[in-house]
Amino acid sequence: MTEGRPTPPRVLTIAGSDSGGGAGLQADLRAMFACGVHGMTAITAVTVQNSLGVEGYTVIPPDVVAAQIRAVATDIGVNAAKTGMLANAEIITAIADACQSVHIGRDGSAPFVVDPVAASMHGDPLMHENALDALRTKLFPLATVVTPNLDEVRLLTGIDVTSYAEQREAARALHAFGPQWTLVKGGHMRDDPRCVDLLYDGSEFTELAGPRYDTKHTHGGGDTMASAISSALARGSSVPDAVAFGKRFVTRSVAHSYPLGAGVGPVSPLWRLDGPLDD
Numbered sequence: 001m002t003e004g005r006p007t008p009p010r011v012l013t014i015a016g017s018d019s020g021g022g023a024g025l026q027a028d029l030r031a032m033f034a035c036g037v038h039g040m041t042a043i044t045a046v047t048v049q050n051s052l053g054v055e056g057y058t059v060i061p062p063d064v065v066a067a068q069i070r071a072v073a074t075d076i077g078v079n080a081a082k083t084g085m086l087a088n089a090e091i092i093t094a095i096a097d098a099c100q101s102v103h104i105g106r107d108g109s110a111p112f113v114v115d116p117v118a119a120s121m122h123g124d125p126l127m128h129e130n131a132l133d134a135l136r137t138k139l140f141p142l143a144t145v146v147t148p149n150l151d152e153v154r155l156l157t158g159i160d161v162t163s164y165a166e167q168r169e170a171a172r173a174l175h176a177f178g179p180q181w182t183l184v185k186g187g188h189m190r191d192d193p194r195c196v197d198l199l200y201d202g203s204e205f206t207e208l209a210g211p212r213y214d215t216k217h218t219h220g221g222g223d224t225m226a227s228a229i230s231s232a233l234a235r236g237s238s239v240p241d242a243v244a245f246g247k248r249f250v251t252r253s254v255a256h257s258y259p260l261g262a263g264v265g266p267v268s269p270l271w272r273l274d275g276p277l278d279d
């Protein structure tokens with residue numbers, strides 16, 4: 001009997017399904033695959049979604065979300081975890097309890113990337129209003145890194161970021177909610193010719209700058225980046241190295257984004273797999 005190959009690092013995404021395959025847990029799994037890790041899912045919601053937007057969604061009961069986390073953690077093991085669409089406060093509370101019970105998040109446990117997804121890029125809500133407080137008080141204190149975009153920053157802190165100085169102010173305000181590191185993504189600062197993300201650990205700021213590509217096809221960019229960061233953490237990188245890798249990975253994935261349907265197409269990590277289908 002063969003024992004097989006060594007088990008790769010295992011990464012759990014706690015997120016919603018995007019039927020269009022460009023964002024949500026589908027984006028997470030394909031980014032994780034491209035980063036050489038084994039991806040696992042705790043599904044929080046099923047969205048009815050295509051390139052034109054989100055038509056609606058159904059949430060999974062909180063105890064079922066928690067049970068998925070416990071099932072994979074206690075048998076398979078989790079080297080890093082990330083969150084995406086979490087839908088409401090009840091689900092967030094169940095996730096926080098389950099993660100703590102299986103040692104995901106903070107202080108010697110598996111690294112935990114919290115991407116506080118509030119809406120699709122079309123502006124369709126993916127989160128109930130009651131989720132904001134639960135995110136700040138229950139999940140952020142467990143996070144190794146939080147990765148909000150500027151719309152999520154405004155919802156969470158009230159700060160409307162239009163300059164690098166305000167990006168720093170927002171990073172400080174988010175850090176006060178308890179994450180170890182804060183990454184304020186600058187993708188939505190559309191007048192900036194570059195895309196500058198800001199990493200903060202409570203004392204030092206690090207700017208991560210990349211080119212801004214002139215494309216509307218950036219669906220799933222945030223999910224892809226958070227998944228690449230989680231994969232690098234699972235493979236043993238430090239937080240600054242994992243975030244720098246995630247930035248390079250998403251920049252290249254934006255460069256390889258493609259049209260899909262009549263609306264907005266996805267960023268693509270398929271560049272990692274380019275080439276003919278040779279054996």
Ligand SMILES: Nc1ncnc2c1ncn2[C@@H]1O[C@H](COP(=O)(O)OP(=O)(O)OP(=O)(O)O)[C@@H](O)[C@H]1O
Nearest residue numbers: 149185187188195211212213218220221222223254
């Ligand atoms: N047009 C672009 N060209 C290059 N990089 C980009 C572009 N738009 C966003 N990025 C980068 O992609 C990453 C995701 O950023 P963004 O702020 O768009 O997150 P998001 O809004 O959470 O993504 P999503 O589209 O999944 O909602 C960041 O590193 C950002 O700087």
Ligand SMILES: Cc1ncc(CO)c(N)n1
Nearest residue numbers: 016017018023024085120
């Ligand atoms: C399910 C889901 N998660 C996250 C996003 C944001 O990219 C989306 N559009 N859909």
